Amino acid sequence: xxxxxxxxxxxxxxxxxxxxxxxxxxxxxxxxxxxxxxxxxxxxxxxxxxxxxxxxxxxxxxxxxxxxxxxxxxxxxxxxxxxxxxxxxxxxxxxxxxxxxxxxxxxx
Numbered sequence: 001x002x003x004x005x006x007x008x009x010x011x012x013x014x015x016x017x018x019x020x021x022x023x024x025x026x027x028x029x030x031x032x033x034x035x036x037x038x039x040x041x042x043x044x045x046x047x048x049x050x051x052x053x054x055x056x057x058x059x060x061x062x063x064x065x066x067x068x069x070x071x072x073x074x075x076x077x078x079x080x081x082x083x084x085x086x087x088x089x090x091x092x093x094x095x096x097x098x099x100x101x102x103x104x105x106x107x108x
Contacts, residue, residue, distance in 0.1 A: 004038045007047035011062075026062045027074070034064040034072065044074040049090045055097050057082040058090065 003012045004022070011026035026046060027036045046062060057080050065075045078090035080097060087094045 003041035003044070003047065005042040005044070007041070007044075008051070009041075009044075009047040010050060011046060012041065024062070026060060027064060030061060030063055032063065034066070036064055037072075040064065040072060040074050045076050045090075046074065049076065049078070052091045053093050055080075055093050057097050058087065058093060060090065 001009065001012050001014065003009050009024075011024055013021075013023050013025055015021045022038050024036045024040075024044075027033050044062075046060065049058075049060065059079045059081050061077045061079070063075045063077075064072050067073050076090060078087035079085070080087055080094035083094050083096045085094055085096075
Protein backbone atom coordinates (compact mmCIF):
# COMPACT_ATOMS: atom_id res chain seq x y z
CA UNK A 1 0.00 0.00 0.00
CA UNK A 2 1.21 3.54 -0.68
CA UNK A 3 2.32 5.50 2.37
CA UNK A 4 1.41 9.17 2.86
CA UNK A 5 4.92 9.96 1.56
CA UNK A 6 4.17 8.10 -1.70
CA UNK A 7 6.40 5.04 -1.23
CA UNK A 8 5.12 1.47 -1.47
CA UNK A 9 5.29 -0.37 1.89
CA UNK A 10 3.71 -3.68 2.85
CA UNK A 11 3.56 -2.68 6.53
CA UNK A 12 1.53 0.50 6.06
CA UNK A 13 -2.26 0.20 6.28
CA UNK A 14 -5.03 2.75 5.92
CA UNK A 15 -8.80 2.58 5.80
CA UNK A 16 -10.69 5.74 4.91
CA UNK A 17 -13.82 4.03 3.54
CA UNK A 18 -15.34 2.91 6.82
CA UNK A 19 -13.38 5.12 9.19
CA UNK A 20 -10.32 7.32 9.24
CA UNK A 21 -7.55 4.89 10.21
CA UNK A 22 -3.82 4.72 9.47
CA UNK A 23 -1.14 2.50 11.01
CA UNK A 24 2.32 1.06 10.51
CA UNK A 25 1.97 -2.62 11.30
CA UNK A 26 5.72 -3.08 11.68
CA UNK A 27 5.92 -0.46 14.44
CA UNK A 28 2.64 -1.68 15.97
CA UNK A 29 4.30 -5.09 16.57
CA UNK A 30 6.96 -3.47 18.75
CA UNK A 31 5.61 -2.73 22.26
CA UNK A 32 8.81 -0.81 23.16
CA UNK A 33 8.29 1.77 20.42
CA UNK A 34 6.91 5.26 20.85
CA UNK A 35 3.67 6.14 19.07
CA UNK A 36 3.65 6.17 15.26
CA UNK A 37 2.35 9.06 13.16
CA UNK A 38 1.88 9.38 9.40
CA UNK A 39 4.55 12.09 9.23
CA UNK A 40 7.23 9.50 10.01
CA UNK A 41 6.71 7.79 6.63
CA UNK A 42 8.59 10.53 4.78
CA UNK A 43 11.99 9.57 6.21
CA UNK A 44 11.31 5.90 6.99
CA UNK A 45 13.97 3.51 5.59
CA UNK A 46 11.67 0.46 5.45
CA UNK A 47 10.22 1.02 1.92
CA UNK A 48 13.76 1.36 0.54
CA UNK A 49 14.87 -1.80 2.32
CA UNK A 50 11.89 -3.75 0.99
CA UNK A 51 12.53 -2.51 -2.54
CA UNK A 52 16.24 -3.35 -2.57
CA UNK A 53 16.16 -6.63 -0.63
CA UNK A 54 13.51 -9.27 -1.32
CA UNK A 55 15.03 -11.98 0.90
CA UNK A 56 12.27 -13.99 2.57
CA UNK A 57 14.52 -14.63 5.59
CA UNK A 58 14.99 -10.94 6.46
CA UNK A 59 13.16 -9.91 9.65
CA UNK A 60 12.75 -6.23 10.43
CA UNK A 61 12.13 -4.55 13.77
CA UNK A 62 11.20 -0.87 13.67
CA UNK A 63 11.17 1.55 16.57
CA UNK A 64 10.16 5.20 16.75
CA UNK A 65 13.09 6.93 18.43
CA UNK A 66 13.62 10.51 19.53
CA UNK A 67 16.38 12.45 17.81
CA UNK A 68 17.56 15.82 19.12
CA UNK A 69 14.95 15.80 21.93
CA UNK A 70 12.08 16.90 19.66
CA UNK A 71 12.29 15.21 16.28
CA UNK A 72 11.22 11.56 15.89
CA UNK A 73 12.52 9.05 13.35
CA UNK A 74 12.12 5.37 12.54
CA UNK A 75 15.07 3.20 13.57
CA UNK A 76 15.25 -0.22 11.89
CA UNK A 77 17.08 -3.35 13.01
CA UNK A 78 17.36 -6.35 10.68
CA UNK A 79 17.95 -10.03 11.37
CA UNK A 80 18.43 -13.06 9.13
CA UNK A 81 15.99 -15.76 10.18
CA UNK A 82 17.92 -18.52 8.41
CA UNK A 83 21.48 -17.66 9.53
CA UNK A 84 20.39 -16.34 12.97
CA UNK A 85 22.58 -13.24 12.71
CA UNK A 86 22.03 -9.51 12.85
CA UNK A 87 22.23 -7.77 9.49
CA UNK A 88 24.43 -4.66 9.46
CA UNK A 89 23.20 -3.41 6.08
CA UNK A 90 19.53 -4.34 5.55
CA UNK A 91 19.55 -2.89 2.02
CA UNK A 92 22.02 -5.58 0.88
CA UNK A 93 21.11 -8.40 3.30
CA UNK A 94 23.25 -10.78 5.32
CA UNK A 95 25.28 -12.02 2.36
CA UNK A 96 24.73 -15.70 3.10
CA UNK A 97 21.20 -16.13 1.72
CA UNK A 98 22.00 -14.64 -1.69
CA UNK A 99 24.98 -16.95 -2.02
CA UNK A 100 22.94 -20.01 -1.00
CA UNK A 101 20.18 -19.05 -3.48
CA UNK A 102 22.68 -18.72 -6.35
CA UNK A 103 24.19 -22.14 -5.51
CA UNK A 104 20.70 -23.70 -5.43
CA UNK A 105 19.86 -22.13 -8.81
CA UNK A 106 22.95 -23.71 -10.41
CA UNK A 107 22.05 -27.27 -9.42
CA UNK A 108 20.37 -29.27 -12.21
